[in-house]
Amino acid sequence: MKLDKLASLPADPQPIKDLTKPQIKELQTALDLLGYPVGLVDGLWGPKTRSAWAEFVEDSPCKGAPDSIDMDCAAELQRALDGIVETSKHSLSTKEGTISAIQSECVRQGIGLKTQIAYVIATADHETNHTFKPVTEAYWVKDPDAYLKRNHPDYYPYYGRGYVQLTWKDNYAKYGRILNKDLVGHPELALDPEIALFVLVHGFKTGAFTGRKITDYIDHGKTDFRNARRCINGLDACDKIAALAQQHLGSL
Numbered sequence: 001m002k003l004d005k006l007a008s009l010p011a012d013p014q015p016i017k018d019l020t021k022p023q024i025k026e027l028q029t030a031l032d033l034l035g036y037p038v039g040l041v042d043g044l045w046g047p048k049t050r051s052a053w054a055e056f057v058e059d060s061p062c063k064g065a066p067d068s069i070d071m072d073c074a075a076e077l078q079r080a081l082d083g084i085v086e087t088s089k090h091s092l093s094t095k096e097g098t099i100s101a102i103q104s105e106c107v108r109q110g111i112g113l114k115t116q117i118a119y120v121i122a123t124a125d126h127e128t129n130h131t132f133k134p135v136t137e138a139y140w141v142k143d144p145d146a147y148l149k150r151n152h153p154d155y156y157p158y159y160g161r162g163y164v165q166l167t168w169k170d171n172y173a174k175y176g177r178i179l180n181k182d183l184v185g186h187p188e189l190a191l192d193p194e195i196a197l198f199v200l201v202h203g204f205k206t207g208a209f210t211g212r213k214i215t216d217y218i219d220h221g222k223t224d225f226r227n228a229r230r231c232i233n234g235l236d237a238c239d240k241i242a243a244l245a246q247q248h249l250g251s252l
Contacts, residue, residue, distance in 0.1 A: 001033060001081050001180065006074045013068040016053065017045045024049070027069070030077055031056060033178045035109055035205040041177060056080075092193035098124070098132040102163075103252070105201045114252045115223045115245075116214050120204055122225075122244035123232060124163040134162045134196040157187050162196035164203065164232060171208070175199055204231055 005026045016024065021043035028041045031052045039048035054066035060080075062073040090104060091097030099121055106117045128135050137160030138144045148159045158169045166172065169184065176183035179198060183189050190196060207213040209232055217228040225242035229235055 001030060001178075003030060003074060003078050003081070006069075006077075009069065009071050009074050011071050013065055013070040015068050016050075017067070019045075019069070027053070027077075029177055030081055032174075032206070033202075034077075034080055035202065037206055041174070092197070095132040098193070098197075099248075101197055102200065105197050109201045109205050111201060111205055111214060113218065113220070114249060115225075116204075116218045118249035118252055119214065119218060119225060119228050119241075119245045120201060121248045122241050123204075124200060125244050125248070126237060126241045127164050127232075132163075134191045134193055136161050136191065137165055137167070158184075159187075161187065161190035163200040164209070166190045166196075166199050166203075174208070175202075178202075207231070 003026060005020075005023045016027070019027070024045055025041055025043035028038045028043070028049055031038045031049070032041060034056070036052035036056050037048060038052040039046065050067065053069075056077070057064050057066050057073065060073065060076045062070075062076040064070060064073040090101035092101055102121050102124060103117050106112070106120055111117060111120065124132060129139075136144045138147050141147045144159075145157075149156045152159060155168050158167060158172050159165075160167045166175065172183040172187055172190065175181075175190075175195070175198075179195060181189055181195065183195075190199070203209045204214040207216075210230060212231045214228060214231055217224040217230070225245045226238050227235070228245075229238035229241055
């Protein structure tokens with residue numbers, strides 16, 4: 001992602017509330033991509049966007065004011081984006097390559113603890129039935145698309161796809177904006193391994209799936225593999241996935 005609309009910022013700090021709506025929307029999209037919780041990407045300077053920007057400034061070398069932006073902070077934002085959207089250097093066609101890619105993507109997106117990475121890997125392991133290949137919801141039936149059209153018209157054709165299930169039109173639209181891909185027009189793109197990889201990690205980072213982030217359960221002070229399942233789907237299969245996480249942790 002390139003910050004085209006922010007390229008013309010003045011050298012002196014400018015209050016973000018004075019930016020144009022397209023500029024604020026671009027800023028929100030960038031922060032969302034980096035894992036800062038901006039809420040709705042709507043071009044409005046609301047409390048969630050203010051908090052997300054203040055958090056980025058605190059993390060950034062530019063150390064600007066939490067309610068303004070200048071060329072230096074915009075440049076730091078761009079550098080952060082350049083680091084996170086690198087194309088995977090791992091083969092996603094093999095199980096081993098995919099596990100390595102998940103590990104690298106976790107580190108790029110700021111999920112750096114081995115316990116956290118192990119849980120993300122374990123989730124993909126479980127959700128894909130141990131294949132480590134992006135799957136479609138209800139993949140076990142003969143014709144998943146027809147089955148889901150008949151049984152889930154409320155969210156068809158935006159049914160679950162990926163290493164973890166990306167579901168509902170709003171979520172397809174969100175990740176389409178972040179990745180600059182037409183996921184609404186072509187929801188099958190969510191099965192692309194690199195897109196699915198980003199969604200898997202970003203969802204854990206930001207709490208996009210259920211509102212729960214991986215840091216709610218796993219950080220330097222705690223490792224709750226059982227309840228970390230709440231990031232994805234309540235406590236469904238939580239003990240099974242916790243055991244997988246423990247196995248993968250031993251391999252990291």
